[in-house]
Amino acid sequence: MGTGGYSNRQLLLDSLAAAEPALVTVAIRRISLEAYAESLVDLVGGRYALLPNTAGCATAKDAVLTAHLAREALQTDWLKLEVIGDRETLYPDIEQTLRATEELVREGFIVLPYCNDDPVSCRKLADLGAAAVMPLGSPIGSGLGIMNPHAIERIVATGSVPVILDAGIGTASDAAFAMELGCDGVLLNTAIAKSREPVRMARAMRAAIVAGREARLAGRIPERRQAEPSSPELGLVGG
Amino acid sequence: MRVRIRVNGQEENLRAASVAELLHARGIDGARGLAVALNGAVVPSNEWWNTPLRAGDDIEIVRPFGGG
Numbered sequence: 098m099g100t101g102g103y104s105n106r107q108l109l110l111d112s113l114a115a116a117e118p119a120l121v122t123v124a125i126r127r128i129s130l131e132a133y134a135e136s137l138v139d140l141v142g143g144r145y146a147l148l149p150n151t152a153g154c155a156t157a158k159d160a161v162l163t164a165h166l167a168r169e170a171l172q173t174d175w176l177k178l179e180v181i182g183d184r185e186t187l188y189p190d191i192e193q194t195l196r197a198t199e200e201l202v203r204e205g206f207i208v209l210p211y212c213n214d215d216p217v218s219c220r221k222l223a224d225l226g227a228a229a230v231m232p233l234g235s236p237i238g239s240g241l242g243i244m245n246p247h248a249i250e251r252i253v254a255t256g257s258v259p260v261i262l263d264a265g266i267g268t269a270s271d272a273a274f275a276m277e278l279g280c281d282g283v284l285l286n287t288a289i290a291k292s293r294e295p296v297r298m299a300r301a302m303r304a305a306i307v308a309g310r311e312a313r314l315a316g317r318i319p320e321r322r323q324a325e326p327s328s329p330e331l332g333l334v335g336g
Numbered sequence: 337m338r339v340r341i342r343v344n345g346q347e348e349n350l351r352a353a354s355v356a357e358l359l360h361a362r363g364i365d366g367a368r369g370l371a372v373a374l375n376g377a378v379v380p381s382n383e384w385w386n387t388p389l390r391a392g393d394d395i396e397i398v399r400p401f402g403g404g
Contacts, residue, residue, distance in 0.1 A: 099404025124403025127344040128364060137400040138369035152403050165378045166398050170371035286404030
């Protein structure tokens with residue numbers, strides 16, 4: 098779960114408590130004089146496992162430096178690698194992401210790269226040693242959900258590492274859908290932070306992810322063109 | 337003696353002789369979750385005190401911030 102865009106820190110803490118995330122992402126930024134005087138590490142670092150990201154980086158070089166700074170600042174090898182190729186859509190630059198993944202894996206990082214919903218990119222990232230792949234559902238913050246479910250299913254089916262749906266989740270059903278498609282988890286931020294009632298939405302997301310996972314494991318019925326009656330056709334009254 | 341260095345993108349004339357002195361002057365040397373890069377290379381916190389600052393140096397001081 099991401100920590101960006103909350104109007105105040107208590108709301109962030111309450112939303113985290115309701116969501117019960119396995120990992121909490123943070124960005125790495127230049128220090129400056131502003132209201133958030135208390136360190137984010139002090140606020141959440143004790144209770145949750147932190148996953149620093151390289152959000153804002155447009156080159157592998159910047160991402161690698163940011164990763165090193167993040168490792169030093171938070172004393173963790175875990176990293177969400179994000180290298181952006183387009184400022185409007187915030188689509189990843191896969192070429193730079195592949196380069197950064199290769200270098201960072203070599204340097205001992207546990208790399209979770211944000212990537213596009215392309216099974217080829219995901220395979221290449223996994224081959225380079227990424228610990229998971231994190232394909233987008235739709236553009237960051239767009240709330241458009243999963244634009245190409247077939248691609249996500251394909252990534253799940255052909256992948257050799259865990260798949261975390263990362264970006265574009267809008268509401269609970271999107272998170273449930275991601276899990277039903279076979280994803281191992283979901284990363285989301287805006288869907289909770291910018292909802293009208295973040296704490297309630299955080300609870301909804303937690304329930305949705307559990308529901309989607311259970312449905313996946315239960316094995317759903319196939320989709321059919323014809324109807325299939327659920328009540329027996331024999332012994333009808335008046336028949 | 338003052339040196340002209342770049343701190344977080346801003347040109348400054350500083351009296352600080354080392355990374356530790358610079359952080360101390362800003363009142364942030366005790367802060368948790370801080371990291372420093374000098375000329376593109378991370379300076380671990382245990383090296384702050386013996387890393388000198390020279391004219392033309394480029395320093396980045398960062399910390400975690402809310403993000404997704």
